């Protein structure tokens with residue numbers, strides 16, 4: 014027997030061999046086991062017997078281990094089943110993949126968009142999605158008449174239409190984007206995703222604004238604010254003509270006004286940058302202008318793709334005219350805000366030349382080789398050195414050495430202080446749209462809206 018005293022917690026242990034050969038034999042075998050025979054809380058005496066119980070303990074350990082393993086497997090299985098039930102939601106619903114991932118907020122107010130799990134029909138999808146767009150929904154009866162078709166886009170046709178608003182007595186003009194009847198579930202989800210994207214972006218005075226939508230059934234409509242006179246490229250071309258005013262707008266442009274427009278475009282880009290987005294196709298044709306010369310970025314389809322899918326699809330990317338693209342985009346690298354800064358430099362060129370096609374002497378397909386030779390456009394005669402210096406910093410080959418929209422805004426601000434606000438920019442030659450399209454590397458159809466002003 015051994016007495017063990019342990020700082021006030023005294024325990025008496027009795028070591029007792031039950032092996033017939035005695036303790037010595039046990040020591041030789043080295044298989045001694047200690048078994049607690051008696052130990053009560055009130056007692057400070059514990060009796061332990063050493064014995065050779067391998068025959069009982071080893072199988073017991075094996076059985077115990079097996080049971081624990083079984084319990085773990087069972088627990089994992091139950092947990093898996095439970096999480097499966099949770100992700101399909103109540104009454105068998107699941108998240109819409111197009112607005113999932115980091116764009117969950119696209120559903121508005123950070124809610125998850127749920128559609129029935131088994132629902133693969135357009136009707137079922139629209140039934141499930143419409144309540145999430147309640148704040149934007151406009152009764153169809155409020156749409157009065159379609160005035161004209163203005164554009165046939167990849168994701169719907171654009172019309173000018175009139176609409177009654179809740180607070181307006183007089184019908185107001187809106188641009189209606191319509192997704193017609195004969196489309197599949199994917200197109201419908203994409204159209205709804207775009208509506209949610211506008212909702213996610215929120216309001217910015219230099220981004221075209223969503224005013225409402227009709228998402229309950231086909232045809233689907235989204236109503237955008239009607240920006241008049243609209244397309245900046247058309248405006249620039251009209252400035253070449255002998256038109257003084259039209260609809261209250263002075264078709265004259267000074268260097269100072271170019272800075273004014275440019276700075277606001279940069280505010281829109283800064284806004285997108287804050288949301289970790291980029292525009293992807295900054296160009297005069299994708300900017301709308303108001304009579305007070307407030308520009309609004311439109312053509313947000315590429316930004317939507319970045320938001321919804323993390324990148325611009327190669328199919329969509331190939332539609333962006335090459336002459337506006339930064340070298341890294343021409344080399345098929347992802348779009349970024351600094352790529353937009355490159356395109357912004359081209360936009361300045363477009364404005365100061367009143368809508369001339371960039372790189373007039375370079376075929377669109379040779380643009381990458383041209384830039385790889387470290388060449389950039391020369392200074393147009395109508396462009397001051399100050400403005401050309403800004404263009405040059407936008408056209409730095411290395412993305413990282415280009416300024417961000419905020420820094421560029423400061424440069425434009427400084428340059429505009431000494432800019433000429435008297436001399437009206439003039440270009441004597443009128444634009445021939447087919448020739449323009451050819452030199453710019455743009456399809457004539459995509460310019461159809463600009464013809465109307467010529």
Ligand SMILES: Nc1ncnc2c1ncn2[C@@H]1O[C@H](COP(=O)(O)OP(=O)(O)OP(=O)(O)O)[C@@H](O)[C@H]1O
Pocket residue numbers: 163164165166167168169171188221237238239240241243244298299300301311312313314315462
């Ligand atoms: N809100 C608007 N007000 C006036 N004109 C507009 C408006 N929206 C679009 N437009 C005209 O329609 C043209 C095409 O617009 P936009 O590129 O945004 O449509 P889209 O091809 O459907 O683009 P995306 O798929 O990127 O949204 C514009 O260049 C402009 O001339």
